[in-house]
Amino acid sequence: MERVAITGFGIVAPPGIDKKPFWANVKAGRSSVRKIERYDASLYPCHIGGMVHDLDAYSHVSSRLLQKIDPFSHMALIASEMALKDAGIDLTKENLNRVGIFMGNALGGWLYGETELRDLYIEGREGVSPYMASAWFPAAPQGQVSIYYGIKGYSKTVVSDRASSLMAVGHATKILQKQKADLLLAGGMEAPLSPYGLLCCNTNGELSTKNETPEEAYKPFDTRRDGFVPAEGAGIMILEGEGRAQKRAARVFAYITGYGTTCDGVDRIKANPDGKEAARAIRMALDQAGVSPKDIDYISLDGVATREGDVGEVAAIKDVFGNAAPSIPASAPKTMFGNLLGASGAVDMIIAMLAMEHGLVPPTLNLNELDPACAGLDYVTGKARPQDVKKALIISRGRGGINAALVMEKA
């Protein structure tokens, strides 16, 4: 089956908008987790997060359109434009019937939704924007991007909690391999830091409450972990078949060669700490890629920072990698800026591509006292480590143990 090439990407995330500032902060191991002060969030158990600033400075979206969309669509539009530019794609010259969009999102656009609901209860039905119906739901960004560019091909939005965007990319890869499209935009976007969005994240019970030390709060695999930190942003990649990429002499950042997904199916929130289903997803991805575990030279960890999540993830890696597990560099760079939920897998893939390009593995922050139950991996902590990355495994897991694993290979 033809390999799928990633020929461009756009990133909107707390460490920076666009790849240069983003990578400069990520490779430096700089935290961008801060107290949320856009509104009074002080009574929320977790009121810290990774926030995106200065969106308008990078936006070409008209104010007429902006008042009809939620920030998560805005971020998707900006990341899409950057990705297309990065890939050197002019969509007006493409057959738009063969161009599609595959996005991942967990929560929908709550800033828009909750504002309009407030107006509904205060002003009545006439106080609600007629755009409410098309602004809040998880597939809204897919729709907005397709309208913006006139994209008309096979498209889909995957809603699968924190595994959403890795699953969207995995699905996009299959569609390209089946030759149902020529070119796909794939990734995810999330804006969970609105008053109601943050409340939802809090009630799920997996967030850190180390509010006094935001930069040190997100500490997976550490004995003092107490959950993850939410973040907002978008990561979009341009996917096309290897043959097509070669024909147009495009720069290829990486190939997607394997993908697997499974579900734990035991609990509504907690992942199964035995990690068996996560291991099966990883094996599927490696088998499809035709890659032996010892050939992987970077593991991008999900690192949810709950006991069940961390222990299960490490158990899965040890199960699959066996003797090779202690010698493969592994990290969760999202500890620097927070977990972008439905967009987290796409951001992890973008970081892996930057790691391949620069020969540098970004670190896990705040992992100071390793939980003995998580021992046995080569954790890259504190600062980035020079390392030639040729084949990377990306792991993304959602609530209740939705497991997704993807293999990327340097071009």
Place this chain on the structure above:
Amino acid sequence: MATKEKVKEVIVHLLKVKPEEVKEGQSLEQSLGVDSTEMVEVCIALQKEFGIQIAEKEVGKQHTIDEIARVIDSKKA
């Protein structure tokens, strides 16, 4: 202010377009590409501005500013 000018002002403010984009003699759809959802917003804003009730069929995206002003004037009278 004449009704027509007020209508124009409401539309410019609501849709965040430039006044010169609203072309005389052209429908809102032709000059601004107004869609049916935007038209719902325009109707609600006009009802509030002029303190009148406008039925869905009376004001549409196929109408010009002049035509809309005439509908409003007939209701105020």
